[in-house]
Amino acid sequence: MLSFNHLVFIEVAKHLSFTKASEILFISQPAISKHIHNLEEHYKTPLFERKKGAVSLTEAGIVLQQHLLTASSLSKQIEFEIGSIHNQQLLNGELKLGASTTIALYVIPAVLSAFRKQNTAVKISLVNRNSENVMEALIQHEIDLAIIEGKEKMANVNSQYFLTEKVIPVCAPKSYLTAKSKYTIAELKEIPISLRERGSGTLVAIGQALAIHELKIADLNICMRLGGTEALKNFILADDSLGFLPLKAVAKELERGDLVQLEIEGLNIDRHFYFIQRIGEENSGINKAFIKFAKNHYNLLL
Template sequence: MLSYSHEVFFEVATNLSFSKAADILYISQPAITKHIQSLEKHYKISLFERKGNSVSLTSEGKILLEYVVKGRELQRQLEFDISKQKDLQLAKGSFTLGTSTTISLYVIPPVFSAFHQQYPNIDLKLVNRNSENILKALLDHEIDLAITEGRNTITSVKYQFFLTDEVIPVCSAKSSLVKKKNIAPDELKTIPVALRERGSGTLSAVTEALQKCKLSIADLQHKIVLGGTEALKNFLLDDTCLGFLPLRSVARQLKNGELVRLTIPGLTIHRSFYFMQRRGSEADRINQLFIKLATSHYNKKL
């Protein structure tokens, strides 16, 4: 079994920061240092190279990290497998899911609630990043499972279809754009647009759809670029420009008339959400429980 010092080492090694590890584990930096020194004394090696305010892993530290990552996964599986013998619903364990903004805000909450009700002893954690950074978190073993918009070509991960989503053009009800029955794709070159940041799944979906209309993001009049679905939505509520947002994120505002869906003939933006796992972890029991429950939850709504 891994010791708490190994857990401390994992956080320092994956964040390359003693202060970040202290914040994550809710202990002091001197306590972090003490745990690292304990491991270094035990293994008779140096785990980190310290240069000013930055740290990096030594070659021995990289080897230890590799084994600690494997050990954490085995320990997690062991705890789950032993505790489920009497009753699956009483099984103990931990599960960290990584998702993009849209998914974490509008897709996952009801699934987490249902999962917690069914498996109350499994600790749930949600990590929210843009799609680009979620992939890195998965490969760095920061999360157990990811849900992303679209697929990457990296061979070290496996994708499994989850849901279809739609991104739509919207504007505030007070915008003059509401008077337009249709907006031709070429007109987008003359209309101020608020966009998501580079690396977001929403922007990628919009970019791909524009290309089919022989347009690019560079052709648009960028009024502002915002990091986050809610930030973009709140901006559009107070402004008169056009923006592209997931339908799930603006359903309430469309219903109460605060936002209006615009029509751009020839421009349809659909994307797929996928479960993403590291290859070799497909048999992870808790991952499979979550995938099964999440898929079942949304299939019932169809």
């Protein structure tokens, strides 16, 4: 177990703010300062520099942060393994998960619910951001397991395939686009199109599909960019433009007739979802157990 002094240091170092650490840990700012002072006395060196209200890590502080992040991961693994010995039928520990928008809204909730019911001693948290920001949270140790669109090729992470889903072109029933059910790639360049924000995994998948036809996203007639799947879907419901949305995100709207699926001849957009972990933590007990559970859950549905 890490000492409370070290836990305080981790929060201050993560946010570079004594005030933010105070809010997160629910203790006063003077108490935060005292815990940091205790560590600096123990290691006999300053851990932070304070200049004109800004806080930064010293060289010693950077070294301590790196070791404490490793120690924190090890502490979680110890908790998991000791808990498993106590009760081999019941997982014990903390699952800190981050997922891109589509996964968080439409894919993983049912898995999390089923997993929680079988493992009531596990503390679960889920961060919902676009793929780029989820990866940043993983690298910064805010989460321990990410699920995003696309296989990351970064040197310090490991990717493991989860599942594949379709992205489809849709529009509102009132849109003039419903006059035809199929459009050519050439016609696509003239159609007003609404897309997700930069950093979205869906946007990356669209770009990859277009590249097969020697097109770029910049070649499209983009009339709107929106942050988040729900924001884009609601805009398409009210507008006459075309939107590319995950099939799972619009299944209910298609069934009710609130949205209409169109076809772009020869354009197939598949998104591949992956579990992403930091290198060296692939065998973390709680992550490994959840990955296996999630894969089995979707295999049973197929």
